[in-house]
Amino acid sequence: MADLLPPRSPTDIFGDPIDSQPLWFKKGAFLQENFDSEAYIADLRTFVPFDNLRSELQSHLSSLKHELVELINRDYGDFVNLSTKLVDVDAAISRMRAPLTELREKILQYRTSVQSSLASLQNGLRQRAEASAAREILELLLDTFHVVSKVEKLIKELPTDLSIGDLTSTDKGFLSNGYAVNGTNLRETQSILLERIASEMNRLKFYMAHAQDLPFIENMEKRVQSASSLLDASLGHCFVDALENRDSNAIYNCLRAYAAIDNTNSAEEIFRTTIVSPLIQKVLPHSSSEAVIGSRGDELEEDYQQIMQYIDKECKFLLEISSSANSGLHVFDFLANSVLKEVLLSIQKSKPGAFSPGRPTEFLRNYKSSLGFLAYLEGSCPSRSAVAKFRTEAVYIEFMKQWNIGVYFSLRFQEIAGSLDSALVATSLTPVSTEGNPQQLTLKQSVTLLESLRSCWGEDVLVLTCSDKFLRLSLQLLSRYSTWLSWGLASRKAGNVGSNPGSEWAISAIPEDFILVMHDIDYLVNELGNDFLNHVLRLLASCSIEVLDLVKQSLLQCGRSLKDLVPLILNTMIEALVEKSVEDLRQLKGITATFRMTNKPLPVRHSPYVSGVLRPLKSFLDGERATTYLSEEARKKLLLGTATEITGRYHELAADLVSVARRTETSLQRIRQGAQRRAGASSDISDQNVSDTDKICMQLFLDIQEYGRNLAAIGVIAADIPAYRSLWQCVAPPDRQTTIKF
Structure with missing residues (x-):
């Protein structure tokens, strides 16, 4: 049996044992009850190459075969004796099969019986459901017929002349259902009857909605439509009569009737045409010939004031009824669909120019007046939810669209x-x-x-x-x-x-x-x-x-x-003042001509141009605008900035002048020495006389001293300006280089 073992690789001397597996290969996974080979391979394929997986599975298969062979070799004697001990196996199987067959036949019989009973039971339940549905439809049709008959009967109880407020006491017996009694307001009794009819009509609509497409219902549609038309007409006349006579109870009943048949639009329209429209047309007549004398063009402020007075006087009673607590009349919106709608129509017909933004001032006044009017209407709403509902009405939105902001x-x-x-x-x-x-x-x-x-x-x-x-x-x-x-x-x-x-x-x-x-x-x-x-x-x-x-x-x-921008403006002013001052500084060049090749002695006073250097700045600061409008802080910045710039220009010009003078002096010195050598004279030159450059520097030194005094006069310390210190060192005598004093 040792020949069945796989040979060991000759190169596997120092490698892993032949039965070793990687960590990701779990043998125990194959022994699980819910082992799924496809899922197992799919999980391993996410991080194990296919060739490695296949090689490992083949190696595991070989290992299992090897274990099987070892098991057979180990118990070979028992394995051989097993076949010799299996005697009369077929007879034993036959003995066991007989009771099993009998049990199967009984189970089949019971199963057939149960299925038959189940089918019978399901058939009975279906028949019962059909009978119940048919009964419901029949009851629905009967209820529909009874309601239609009841509505028609109640409508017949209504008088032909609906001006019931004018009926005499002898006419109070026209109702056969007992609603009219002695001392009872006939208008209120009429409205109660109409509310009852409306309630029945609402129930009738419910029945017809659940019994559509039935021939019986289709045959009754004309009767229902006729009853609905009669109800609408009767309810409309009663509501108008109640509004004209301000009968609160009758109005309340009529509104409940309108709410019952879901016809709020009719009530809102009746109130608009009967009560609101005549009032609004007194203020905003639809035709120009009816315009109020003294009206102010297209302005609406006074019109709104009059309209609000009319609403308080003539419309508040209905608004209070419809907004009363627990009345169930919150479905009506007379503010939007009656009052605001009529106001909008009247403005559009009588004063269309009020909505025109072409005259902005009048437009804004009208717009603000309109917002005030809307705020007044919203004040009649009983709650915030009512205000929110008012603002979502189509009429409200249309009214706001008229104002093209x-x-x-x-x-x-x-x-x-x-x-x-x-x-x-x-x-x-x-x-x-x-x-x-x-x-x-x-x-x-x-x-x-x-x-x-x-x-x-x-x-x-x-x-x-x-x-x-x-x-x-x-x-x-x-x-x-x-x-x-x-x-x-x-x-x-x-x-x-x-x-x-x-x-x-x-x-x-x-x-x-x-x-x-x-x-x-x-x-x-x-x-x-x-x-x-x-x-x-x-x-x-x-x-x-x-x-x-x-x-x-x-x-x-x-x-x-x-x-x-303020620093830029300051710089602009400084540049302008510096340019004016530089015009006087250009006279600095005349100093060279004054002392060059002349026998003038050392200067003892400053040049005339110095007094004019700061004159533009001083005149500017002493001017009316500077003293009036220039702040102290800006004045200081302007003064220091301008003085610094002028001094910088002064230093540039003076340094350039001294440099040129010294170069010229050196050139002239060499020329004199050459001439003296050619003439055979002594090359020694007397240094007792002061040079032209020294005179120029002395003049400049006197000038910048005067300039420093002028700076001090206008509030600037010259020594604090770096350019002035450089200028001082450029022209001052050697013994005064370190101390600035003037």
Whole structure:
């Protein structure tokens, strides 16, 4: 039997044993009761290659065969004796088969009997169900017939003349069902009967809906339609009579009847045509010939006031009845389908121009008056759910659609943005009179911007439902103003308008004009962060905190954008003042001609040009606009910035002048020495005389001392300016290099 064992590989000397398996191969999985070979292989295939899986399964099969052979070899004696001990097996099988066969036949008999009983029982149940259904249909038809007959009988009890409020006591016996008794209001009795008929009609509709397509029901349809028509007519006449006589009980019963037959529209329409329409036409007649004398065109404010008075006087009684608690009359909406519907129709016919946004001011007044009227109607609703239902009615939605707020905003946008744009396209700044109040805006462009911003949020312009659009318009106005300033400053710096149209004002402006610009920016930034912002937030108080915070941040960001332009304006003024001062500094070049190749002694006083260097700056700061509109902080920045720039220019010119003088002096020195050598004279040159360069430096030194005193006179410490210190070291004598004193 050892030959049945698989041979060991000659190369498997140091490898794993022949019966070893990988960790993922579990032999115990094959012994499970619910083992599924396909699922087992599918699970392993997700992380084991197919060739490895097949090889491992084949190896396991070989191992199982090997174990089987070993088992047979181990118990071979018992295996051989097994066949010799199996004697008369067929006879034993026959003995066991007989009772089993008998048991099977009995089970088949019982099964056939049970199936027969089950079929009989199911047939009986089906017949019973059919009989029950037929009985239900028959009962439904009988009930339908009885209800139709009952309705027809009750309708016959109704009088032909439904003006029952005018009947005499001798006519009170017209009802044979006992509803009319002595002392009973016949109108109320009539309404009670109609409510009962309506209840029966509602039951009749229920029966007919569950018995459709039956010949019996089809034959009764004409009777039902006739009864329904008679009920509608009778109920309508009774309801009109009750409304005209303000019979609360009769109205209540009629409304319950309308609700029972699900015909609320008829009640709402009757109330509109009978009560509401005559009242509204007194205020808003449909024909122009009936117009009220003294009416104010298409304005609606006074009309709404009169309509509300009529509603309080003539309509409140029905509204209170229909909104009474636990009345079951919440299905009616007389506010929308009677009152508001009639108001809308009357406005459309008598004053169609009231809805036109072509006249924005009148349109807004009418719109706000209409919102007030709707708020008045909503005040008659008994609960919030009733208000929500009122706002979802088709008439309410149609009424709101008449007000084209989008077109209104477009017209306001053109009006407001157009006025600002017209002011900004001017070729020069336009000062306005402040009437002695320096805290006001000084330029027409700035005044127009603030007026435009206030117009966006004014009561005569703003529509709260469009507040997001007006906020966007406000931000656009501020951005347009900021861009206008930025483009102007850029064009002035470049020296031409270029691709920035509308920037001509900045090129032609004088430095004093920019004082007004900077003052207006400060005023606008303060306004945006305080009064204007508070006004906007107060109007939007009903919004969430997150929305209010976004609004606040957007306006403050616009203010910061304007504030960022202040340094640019300061630089523009500084550049203009420096250019004026440099004109006097150019006289510096005349110092060379004064002392070059002359016998003038060392200078002892400053040059005349020095007193004119800071004159433009001083005149600017002492001017009316600077003293009136320039803040102390801006004044200091302007003074220091301008002085620093002028001193820098002064240093450049002086350093260049000294450098040229020294180079010239060196060249002349070499020329003199060469001439003396050719003449055979001594090369020694007397150093007792002061050179021209020394005279030039001394003159410059005297000049910058005077310049330093002039700076001190206007409030600037010259020693604090780096360019002045460099200038001092450039021209000061060697013994005064370290100390700046003048």
